[in-house]
Amino acid sequence: MRTIHATTLLFFLPAMAQGVEANPTAFNGVPIIIDGDTVQFGSTKLQLEGADAPQIDQPCFDKAGARWKCGIAAREQLKSQAGGKTWTCKAARKNRYGRLLASCQASGEDVARQMVKNGWALASTSGSAAYLESEELARGSGSGLWAGAFVAPLDWRQQNFHAKIFGQATASTQSSAALLSSAFGGASPPSPNCAIKGNVNWGGKCIFHKPDGHWYKRITMEAKHGDRWFCSAVEAVESGCRETKR
Secondary structure: OOOOOEOOOOOOOOOOOOOOOOOOOEEEEOOEEEEOOEEEEOOEEEEEOOEEOOOOOOOEEOOOOOEEOHHHHHHHHHHHHHOOOOEEEEEEEEOOOOOEEEEEEEOOEEHHHHHHHOOOOEEOOOOOOOOHHHHHHHHHHOOHHHHOEEEOHHHHHOOOOOOOEEOOOOOOHHHHHHHHOOOOOOOOOOOOOOOEEEEEOOOOOEEEEOOOOOOHHHOOOOHHHOOEEEOOHHHHHHOOOEEEOO
16 A cells, blocks of 8 residues: 555654653663664663664675675674663753764763674764764774675665665675665564554655554555665654654
8 A cells, every 4th residue: 555645743752751851861771772773761762872873674785795684683783782781871962853862881881882893883974973983993894784785874764876885795886776675575574663664655755654553554565665664753754754644
């Protein structure tokens, strides 16, 4: 079904469910890890300031040239690196989409810096370039994503068909379409926390549907049309999607 119309809505981050006021600035505890640069404390999601990891359904090529689910791999790397540990996060600011950005420490280590240094995220250039040196180290050593071929997460979210292909694996410009598609073309979401459907209609507009939405069960996900899964409404809006009216 690809003819749903939509309207633009505004979204606000909810207050934390652990007795903290709305728009909190400090978080402490063991978060739920959503993807390679997003975690959740209570009902509040934070994005790591200064790092940009692949989204859950972003694909990459490995060093042998085979397509693989690098968004899932980045999430699992963050879990391996800091999952189950007590985090201390300080909210820095909100980006223009309302996403709360935060600097986080786990066991005394800067979480975002380690993700970039290990090659599982790029240094964000959308407001903070604190980890560019760490990115250069990962690039030089061919760590993580850099061992293969990939496009920047920002280019993937914006479907930039002129995106530069990064990494040490040989990849032709014809590979761009594969790298910009979704790693999940089936009906099942990549994880229970990432079950929002982003459906591209016949007019080329991306409309997103939450699991409790009126049309949700009737939407068929087709990767060849650019359909993709989202972990939050904010993420969908950042990627240029609009929410359905119902």
